[in-house]
Amino acid sequence: MALVLPPLDYTLSPYTGLAREHWCAYADYLLRSAHRFGTEDHANIHLPGANSRYGPRSDSLEAFARTFLLASFRIAGDPSATGWIAEWYADGLDAGTNPANPDRWPTPGELGQAKVEAASLAVGLALTRDVLWEKLPGRVQEQLIAWFETVIGEEYPPINWVWFQIVVETFLASVGGRSSGEDIDAGLAVHDALYRGGGWFADGPERAYDHYVGWAFQVYPQLWALMAPNDPRVAARKKLDGDRLAEYLDDASHLVGANGAPLIQGRSLIYRFAAAAPFWVGELSGHSPLSPGLSRRAASGMLGYFARHGSITDDGLLSIGWHGEFAGMKQAYSGAGSPYWAAKGMLGLALPADHPAWTAVEAPLPVEVADTQRLIAAPGWQIDGTVADGVVRIRNHATDHAVVGALVADSPLYARIGYSTHTFPDLSPESRDNAVVFVDPSGRLTHRTGFEYLGSFSEDGVQVGASRFTAHWIEPDPDAGPDHGSGVSGTATPGPSVTVVSITRGAIELRLVRVRSEGPAAPLRIGGWPVDASSSVVSSVRAVPGFGRPLDTSGTFVRSGAHPVGSELTIPWVGTSGTAHDGDYAAVVVLAGDGGASTDAGVTYADDHFEFPDGTSISLEQLARFHG
Structure with missing residues (x-):
């Protein structure tokens, strides 16, 4: 036929x-x-x-x-x-x-x-x-x-x-x-x-x-x-x-x-x-x-x-x-x-x-008409679509297929900070994919599921959403039951308390991270978008100079082998070369397609203001409700 x-x-x-x-x-x-x-x-x-x-x-x-x-x-x-x-x-x-x-x-x-x-x-x-x-x-x-x-x-x-x-x-x-x-x-x-x-x-x-x-x-x-x-x-x-x-x-x-x-x-x-x-x-x-x-x-x-x-x-x-x-x-x-x-x-x-x-x-x-910005209250999503490349992205601060306070593994299809129409999530629960995670000595990464949604707002051309969670390592339960969407249960080891704020304008996200060590200290990793090595969309993560504590190491995680949209998944990241200390960290996370924003696009910080490449800015005072 x-x-x-x-x-x-x-x-x-x-x-x-x-x-x-x-x-x-x-x-x-x-x-x-x-x-x-x-x-x-x-x-x-x-x-x-x-x-x-x-x-x-x-x-x-x-x-x-x-x-x-x-x-x-x-x-x-x-x-x-x-x-x-x-x-x-x-x-x-x-x-x-x-x-x-x-x-x-x-x-x-x-x-x-x-x-x-x-x-x-x-x-x-x-x-x-x-x-x-x-x-x-x-x-x-x-x-x-x-x-x-x-x-x-x-x-x-x-x-x-x-x-x-x-x-x-x-x-x-x-x-x-x-x-x-x-x-x-x-x-x-x-x-x-x-x-x-x-x-x-x-x-x-x-x-x-x-x-x-x-x-x-x-x-x-x-x-x-x-x-x-x-x-x-x-x-x-x-x-x-x-x-x-x-x-x-x-x-x-x-x-x-x-x-x-x-x-x-x-x-x-x-x-x-x-x-x-x-x-x-x-x-x-x-x-x-x-x-x-x-x-x-x-x-x-x-x-x-x-x-x-x-x-x-x-x-x-x-x-x-x-x-x-x-x-x-x-x-x-x-x-x-x-x-x-x-x-x-x-x-x-x-x-x-x-x-x-x-x-x-x-x-x-x-x-296809213009750049779009929209906040959806129930799932805690902030939508940013860009007409130049046709990519629609969400940043997610209220969806994890769990309840507040649950200490389980992240569900790859629910608990990431970002999802889009042009990238497929890394299907491993432990991942740098759109993540703020900590790495223990054996290489295990923390999870964020059970986070508290702190709210969202739109002001002066930018959208802001935030969540707070106890980062935790999970030793999965071998008898956790069938996969119906939730993260895998297991034995949880609490790590630092983390507040994440996503400030977005189009293809660019300014991701602010506040760390408070209430558990074992460990190196910090801030991960970007997962893209196939052959994809026309590109992903980058860069530190913001002059703000907070330094992010002094970076790299690209590569997961070789077939995945749902290709054959080699790559995820850029920045982080700390040693233990992450209490304090604030900032990174610029970009996902852009053909004709879209440059992956070199940065956000600058001066005089208590963050400024996007097009001149749009937001002040620390405006973010005080989350970072105060």
């Missing part, structure tokens, strides 16, 4: 060239390629690759359900041309829920992961009700209802999973099955309890902010509303959920780079262009504050980015990885079918061809 695309359309889509026909071609190619690994009865898709911790029965259901979600979008938006898709999945829906089939699916009552996949099946059936559900034989409808009904009364973890129960039971109610209003109300209560303001949700009690805010907490409420437009709950929540989505999308549009990549941060990154889902659901629901051309620009940028960088294998499959295959990104719940939650990012295919999201001319992303 080969992917055949129509010519790129730079009249309609001046930034990506991608129109609806290209999206359809990618979707059909992904579906046909996955079907080659389906069983004869189509109930299970056994994709090549490693199994998740839940085993092959779970993984083959996952592959069916997630590709079915993609299929449902395709059918809903173009029912007359997708009969072949509907027929293929109709057979599998029958075989998968037939109790007499020895290869039937495990029910949600039997397997936790089936609770997740049931939601994709329910949403897909609701979107294709006229085309698929209503044409299924009564026997098959009854089988599906019985299979779905095993979710009733089941326990769901109080995270984004509550939506899986809500949408399944809502679908059951719409087709005459049993359902529990108490389950739905309890799930909605959990959802609201996780709201942190400004359109942002935490995925649980920890400071877990990531793409689940968009592809789960914002997408499911809108799909649920489409599934049950006459439900009084939907009517009561319509404005609330719509306003939350609008606020989130306004932020999310600032987190896409001109290269098309979403912010590279958080767990489940193997879902790749699922990050496009909230942009499409904004158009589908009518709650987007963005122009239709901007929504499609963001979504098409993501699809184009991953297509260019090898996310689709030669077999037409989505691999576990970011660009291409990278086994190191596999988490405990990742099977070969897991990456197909990228299907959420193709939600726009449910919109008809004449919808403005498809007919409007692409509009530029915020970072």
